[in-house]
Amino acid sequence: MGYTVSIWLLAALTALHKGYGQDPKVTIRNTQPTTFLELQGRVNEKVINAVRVQDVTMSCYVEDLGPGMLVRWRKTYKTSNNEVGQVFISTDLAITDNTKYSVEKPTDYTWRLRVRDTQIWDEGVYECYVQLTELSVAHDTRIVRVLVPPYLTPAMVSPDTTVTEGEDINLLCNATGRPEPMIEWTRLGGAVLPNGREKHMGGMLPIRNVHAKDRGQYRCHVWNSIGQIKRDILLDVKFQPVVTAGNNAVVYQAPGYSTTLQCFVEANPAPQQGEMKWAKGSLSYTVSTQKYIIRTIEGAFDRLTYEMIIDGVSEEDYGTYTCHISNSMIDGPSVRQNVRLAKSAEPVSSPKVGRVVKAGEWQRRFKGLLMRTNGSTSCFVVSSISTIMCLVVILL
Incomplete structure (x- = not known):
């Protein structure tokens, strides 16, 4: 059945219900969930919205029930072929399907219908009625609609x-x-x-x-x-690496003081150790020594900073350095970014520590961890000036 019950369905019922004379008065009261009025066309229909698997109860109050008259419940619904179907639910307290329905009589004038575990196929017009003649009844109705919370279809998510x-x-x-x-x-x-x-x-x-x-x-x-x-x-x-120098494409420092060259990388997958290096002319810097300290600082969202600390700049250190970065997405040459180290007349403060760092200070901070250990490669957690870092060191 569709989401709403068509007005013509109720109209068809009403056409059957016209009669004359002193008839019983049939009223549906105290529904759970609560009945509300909904405008359909020009008519306010009485509607009950039930959440699937919720029970629905409707109390039918009948006045002036004549001798031999019986109170009945039935459901009228629209089939998939747009035809009208009916289910006869009960006569007095006798039930046709006691697994789905029950009828209780809490008072002499009340017939309370319970629809258990409502499902979509339980939608329809529920009618409490008393047959007056072959063609006329006294009745009251409720449209029952079944609502279903959102459900994500696993195969379609x-x-x-x-x-x-x-x-x-x-x-x-x-x-x-x-x-x-x-x-x-x-x-x-x-x-x-x-x-x-x-x-x-x-x-x-x-x-x-x-x-x-x-x-x-x-x-x-x-x-x-x-x-x-x-x-x-x-x-x-x-994606392939994206490499920039930020605001550090040119770095100034006076001889005898430490400085840091940096390139900023976004890449996925992240570059491996053998896919990153610093170079100056024919010289390559891939691992740390006592003077040249190579660091990789991982950030969030596929970002990292690849830097080289020069612990005591000398005249031969000035010039252009190139940061080479690659990953598995690159078949050809690595992505490159130049950083130039230029000579300054006065020492320049390190932005990391907010002061000038003299030559050799990094070595003292590392507390002798840059030591000879039979040519092995080790990773240490060391206390630096401003951070805890892990150094990959080729130990000579």
């Missing part, structure tokens, strides 16, 4: 998904429910959707030519008048 930059992807979040649920897409953290909007309505969110900036959590919010569901879907995007 996207799992956490990984794509490569440039591909197309459709994120799915299909739901059922009565009334039909609304479906809204947003991104966590207040970011806009790939289409440039804050929200998108519908069970599918299409993303064309996926960019790295599209990665993150997407929220599907599904709701109707009786419930809601939220489902978060992670979109992971694999």
Whole structure:
């Protein structure tokens, strides 16, 4: 049966119910859930909205019931072929299906119907009536509708998904429910959707030519008048490294003082140790020594900082350094970013510690961890000037 009961269905019932004379008065009262009036066309119909599996009760109060007259319940419904069907439920206290229905008589004038465990097929027009003549009855009716909270169909909801930059992807979040649920897409953290909007309505969110900036959590919010569901879907995007120097493309320092060269990286998957290096001319710097300290500082959201601390700048250190970054998404040459170390007349404060760092101070801070250990490679947690860091050291 459809979501609403057509007016013509009630009209068809009413046409059967016309009669004359002193008739019993039939009134349905005290329904659970509560009856409300709903305008259908030009008529206010009496409607009960029940949540699926909820019991529905309707008390039928009958006055002036004549001798030999019986109180009955029946349901009229619309079939899938748009025809009228009927289910005769009870005569007085006798039930046709005692697994679905029961009738109680709490008073001499009340016949209370209970519809157990309501399902969608229980929708229809429920009628308490007394047969007066072959063609006329005294009656009252209620339209019973069954509501269903939103339900996500597992096969039609996207799992956490990984794509490569440039591909197309459709994120799915299909739901059922009565009334039909609304479906809204947003991104966590207040970011806009790939289409440039804050929200998108519908069970599918299409993303064309996926960019790295599209990665993150997407929220599907599904709701109707009786419930809601939220489902978060992670979109992971694999992309080649993006490397910048930020505001540090040129770094100034006087001889004899320490400085830090940095490049800022976004990449997924993250570069491995052998996929990163600093270079100056024919020289490569991939592991730490006592003077040149290589650090990788991991950040959130596929970001990292790759830096080289020069613990005591000398004349031969000035010039242009190149940060080389690669990952498994690159078949050819690595991504490169130049950083120039320029000579200054006065020592420059380190932004990390807010003061000038003299040559050798890093070595003293590391407390002798840069030691010879038979050529092995070790990772130490050491106390530096401003942070706790893990150094990958080739021990000479």
